[in-house]
Amino acid sequence: MKKTLLIFGALWLMMGIGAAACSSDGPDTDPKPEPEPEPGIEIEDPAIETYFAARLRGEQAEYDRSESLAADELAEASARVWALWSKTVKAADEPQLPAPSPHADVQRWDDIARPDGAWTLPDGAMNFVYASKGDRPAAGYPLFIYLHGSGEALSEWQAGLAWCHYFADAPSLYFIPRSPKGGTSCRWFPPSRQEAWERVIRQGFVSGTVDPERVYFVGISEGGYGSQRLASFYADYLAGAGPIAGGEQLFQAPPENCANIAFCLQTGEEDTMYGRSRLVRKAADEWAALAEAHPGYYVHKIDLQPGKGHGCDYTVTTPWLKGYTRRAVPKYLYWENYGMGDALGEKLRYRDCFYNLAVVEPSDDRTDNMVRSCYEMTVGDDNVIDLRVRVATVETCEPVSEDGWTMELGVKKSYADAEKGRVKIYLDERLVDLSKPVRVRVNGVERYNGTVTPDLRNLVESCALYFDPLRLFPASVEVDVR
Secondary structure: HHHHHHHHHHHOOOOOOOHOOOOOOOOOOOOOOOOOOOOOOOOHHHHHHHHHHHHHOOOOOOOOOOOOOOHHHHHHHHHHHHHHHHHHHHHOOOOOOOOOOOOOOOOOOHOOOOOOEEEEOOEEEEEEEEEEEEEOOOOOEEOOOOOOOOOOOHHHHHHHHHHHOOOOOOOEEEEEEEOOOHHHOOOOOOOOHHHHHHHHHHHHHHHHHEEEEEEEEEOOOOHHHHHHHHHHHHHHHOOOOEEEEOOOOHOOOHHHHHHOOEEEEEEEEEHHHHHHHHHHHHHHHHHHHHHHHHHOOOOOOEEEEOOOOOOOHHHHHHHHOOOOOOOOOEEEEEEEEEEEEEOOOOOOOOOOOOOOEEEOOOOOOOOOOOOOEEEEEOOOOEEEEEEEEEEEEEEEEEEEOOOOEEEEEEEEEEEEEEOOOOOEEOOOOOOOOOOOEEEEEEEOOEEEOOOOOOHHHHHHHHHHHHHOOOOOOEEEEEEEEO
């Protein structure tokens, strides 16, 4: 690599970017401004910046420059790529997150006179408060994205502001949006909302304010349903999720996807509307079975609080979640790739990546959301990657009716090995020994056996794909499913 890259990488490491990759609860004094690069240090690369800008605009751009990397160049190259990404995000033509406010001039956050910002959604403006509690830890704040319930939007939001201020989880940072509409128009999972959550996470990561190992979705009532769906959809970005006073139907939020996050679901045992308490009991059974089948995974705290209704104890969740950090690059993952978002006139949206796995060609047709590609991957200590790819046909079962609504408590799934598809598996030294051959088996059949060469192209592609400082991958293997 070029001499300027090596100099820049050393400077970046001295600036403390490595602190963002480790968890710390140690308080810091006032956040220090990010040092400006020293004169003469080159941090431009027009080709990479053009590619990043195109990807931020949603264009299907390609980065086709290949530049092999030696093992001792990986840290510096990763730092440079992340710096170029951060620069591009901060200059992008998109609404930006403000600096977090401590709102020290109010007794409670529901006394805040005006929101910290507003983003435009298809159905109106989404006001939000972006507020911190306590001193910023060295690694950045734990970030809670809090989603309110489906009553009248202003009162639900104000109640959420009060609760978020009250929760005993400082130091912490909260993004607290107000839905443009209340009632049945308050939905937190359509694609317009997905884009907002990705923007919060993306901009939070490049700001250095957010600890990338500590991001959580939480919410009450409709926010509980939303956070449960989002937990399964975005598990690879999360340390944990905490639905409160909810209980989502499991076909809309596959528990299997939550292998590597801490999951806390708290609902009152007398909260029977829409089958909530029954759905929570079903969820508890599912998580317990998954945790037994996969020791060390599916960490959960699912409780039906005795004698409580919809107003259960909301204070349990965030302090418990905060004790868990993210597994950004696990050696086991399960991904049921389902479409999410068919509400408020918006269509389903599928993700094309999860942890270190990217879909080049899906194994289902994406014409029926109850027929889903499922990926289960285990990385062995012997440089062998076993990937199982199946297509699941999902059926709901165990209907229960409450107040004119019918909820489906259970899910039945039948599986068949995938007949088509192609995937890319991103790799780094946390997963395999890059100095030795790597083997990839798909449904028991060897699809790759050979060396993998670290390349700048992989770092650039994975950065744009994941926008995540903990998932900059220098190597990859692309294989057919069959």
